[in-house]
Amino acid sequence: LVGSTQFSFAFTDLSGYVLLSLEIRAQLVEQQKCLEQQTEMRVQLLQDLQDFFRKKSEIEMEYSRNLEKLAERFMAKTRSTKDHQQYKKDQNLLSPVNCWYLLLNQVRRESKDHATLSDIYLNNVIMRFMQISEDSTRMFKKSKEIAFQLHEDLMKVLNELYTVMKTYHMYHAESISAESKLKEAEKQEEKQIGRSGDPVFHIRLEERHQRRSSVKKIEKMKEKRQAKYSENKLKSIKARNEYLLTLEATNASVFKYYIHDLSDLIDCCDLGYHASLNRALRTYLSAEYNLETSRHEGLDIIENAVDSLEPRSDKQRFMEMYPTAFCPPMKFEFQSHMGDEVCQVTAQQPVQAELMLRHQQLQSRLATLKIENEEVR
């Protein structure tokens, strides 16, 4: 019963090793799957990014075309006008017309900028994502090769551990067996020695001779078993030493794999991935920021023009545009009649009194008007 239990215990221990080894082997497969899945997800993400930027490039191009058409439609309309010809000539426009032209310019600028954006998406950003996708797949394949080698090595170590453990168990079992056989021989010897302690005279000569031969036999057997036991004992010790050292080495190998190699494998898959993605997205960001800067510049130009919306200078320009309409006419000159040499108001009697009266009337009228004017204000 005891022996059976011990056997079952030993079996369990061995199976524990096997299970742990199988578990590790399963983990290695699982790890490989995870890395493969990660690569697939990356490839999928990069495909999505390419599709996304391809579609966005189309949207930007369509937007650009629509803006261009819009600008062109109104540019064509104004190109023939007098204002525009003046614009071409001296850039001296009425301030609202200036704003209008700058608005059209801004739309043109936006159109160009979005076309540039579309182009950068299509011919730079997407290309980068494509390259990263290829690199990711390539790096995963490389890492898979390395992993395969590492796993092989690890399996070799685990197999070796199993082998040395089995050897140790075998030699130790043999050592136990040799020991028990030796003990049995010693017991027989003792029994024989106990018998030889009986009074000799009671024993017959022949019988005595027989006993001596038996003792010698037992002694020889004991020596043989002693030698066997020593040999097995040494083998067992060596096997145990080997097992203990291999155990240490295996644990170190497993530890090294899980803590260092596995991390290196992931690093191998990752190699350049984040940096390349960073560069691709920075290309996108830089294009977007450039568009923003250009757009902002354009808006600032319009803002300046809006700040310069000024009725006074426009009035001046308006009047200069039509000089015949707004130029004050010649003064009416005094036209003397047939040699009349007087060309001033004469105020001798009797005209003087009349003029004085009129002057007074005018002054009082003026005073009234002034008061009225003040009231209106």
Added chain:
Amino acid sequence: LVGSTQFSFAFTDLSGYVLLSLEIRAQLVEQQKCLEQQTEMRVQLLQDLQDFFRKKSEIEMEYSRNLEKLAERFMAKTRSTKDHQQYKKDQNLLSPVNCWYLLLNQVRRESKDHATLSDIYLNNVIMRFMQISEDSTRMFKKSKEIAFQLHEDLMKVLNELYTVMKTYHMYHAESISAESKLKEAEKQEEKQIGRSGDPVFHIRLEERHQRRSSVKKIEKMKEKRQAKYSENKLKSIKARNEYLLTLEATNASVFKYYIHDLSDLIDCCDLGYHASLNRALRTYLSAEYNLETSRHEGLDIIENAVDSLEPRSDKQRFMEMYPTAFCPPMKFEFQSHMGDEVCQVTAQQPVQAELMLRHQQLQSRLATLKIENEEVR
């Protein structure tokens, strides 16, 4: 001949007045035309601005819808994935996936911002331009009414000047005529007096009586002509005074109209035009700047995420995502065989020498490997 020249001269003078008056009248009509044309150009410009922003509003709305569709397409694709569920759960994503989601968010933000822009164009900017157009037309009509009154007044003044000038010329002509008649009478009187100086005795009584009667007659006529001349002379002086004063007044009125009233008329047309245009364009600018700010914020968020593209933390997250695959296994423990109580390497004789040898061999192997490793580096 001399008289004829004088007449022709006088006629030219008068016709100069008429021409100048006609010229002014033509200018007034021309001015009105210019203001009308200016208003028409403004209304046209404001119509163009409305059409422009209506069309741009459509373009922005279409752009917004396309961006929304783009974002929705990829959002829908990712919504079902494990990553997205994790995203919803703890916002703890792999850094490239985080960038990807932020890119989609940015497109959504751009879509919303351009929809807002489209809405502001349609429901604010265009309305403002419409209002300014109505105001411009209204202000032009008002200014036209005022101009009509001013022109009426000016024409009255010009007509008056013509009238008083004609009056002066007429009275002066009459005064000249009266003077010449008076001079003729004086000549006759002198002739008569010269005759009466002849020796009386040579003359018959009847003849003498006749002469006396003639002298008296001439004297009476001279007195009458003297009175007539004085009266005409005074009339002529008064008319000239009136003419001179009206001339001053007319020139002042014309000057006032051309320098002040005309400017006020243009101001009346301009009233609020530049300020309203300024506000409308500022509404546009403000909407554009707001879009820019929002866009910039979004790009900065993406830039931050791009800065955070980090393989180390992603590796950590990746391994945490699959704990069963990457968790290091249990240590292999020493499994002693059937009551073997020794669980350490035993190094008594004769195993010791062997172990020592093996140790030396391992150390030299290690040294070699270290050197090789250094070389590889």
